[in-house]
Amino acid sequence: MKKKNYxxxxxxxxxxxxxxxxxxxxxxxxxxxxLSGNLQTDRQRTLIKPVQAxxxxxxxxxxxxAGLGTVNVSIYDESGNAVFQQSVMTYAGQVVYIDISSFDLxxxxxxxxxxxxxxxxxTFVIE
Numbered sequence: 001m002k003k004k005n006y007x008x009x010x011x012x013x014x015x016x017x018x019x020x021x022x023x024x025x026x027x028x029x030x031x032x033x034x035l036s037g038n039l040q041t042d043r044q045r046t047l048i049k050p051v052q053a054x055x056x057x058x059x060x061x062x063x064x065x066a067g068l069g070t071v072n073v074s075i076y077d078e079s080g081n082a083v084f085q086q087s088v089m090t091y092a093g094q095v096v097y098i099d100i101s102s103f104d105l106x107x108x109x110x111x112x113x114x115x116x117x118x119x120x121x122x123t124f125v126i127e
Contacts, residue, residue, distance in 0.1 A: 035122040039051065072111075073096070
């Protein structure tokens with residue numbers, strides 16, 4: 001095989017392996033955490049949820065689809081102990097990531113509360 005052909009085949013193999021690895025990583029589908037409660041925007045009701053949360057293997061992605069002012073984000077373990085707390089000044093389109101890689105196996109409650117005592121909460125499980 002000529003040197004040019006050998007290099008081409010080598011590059012093609014590398015590209016194929018890289019593309020396959022990237023597709024395998026991106027094929028992990030996040031699970032949406034079902035949130036319930038009365039937290040809403042100041043605007044009229046819309047079909048868009050003001051907050052959505054998705055659990056990945058090592059983190060939770062929180063999507064703020066509307067500005068909600070300052071929101072306290074907390075995660076509680078099965079015993080009711082706070083294992084994460086953060087105050088977030090929200091705006092539409094904001095994405096916040098919460099690292100859960102150090103959490104023990106079990107069920108957790110994710111909670112959002114604003115200054116008017118409006119809240120959203122949902123549970124998720126780390127297996």
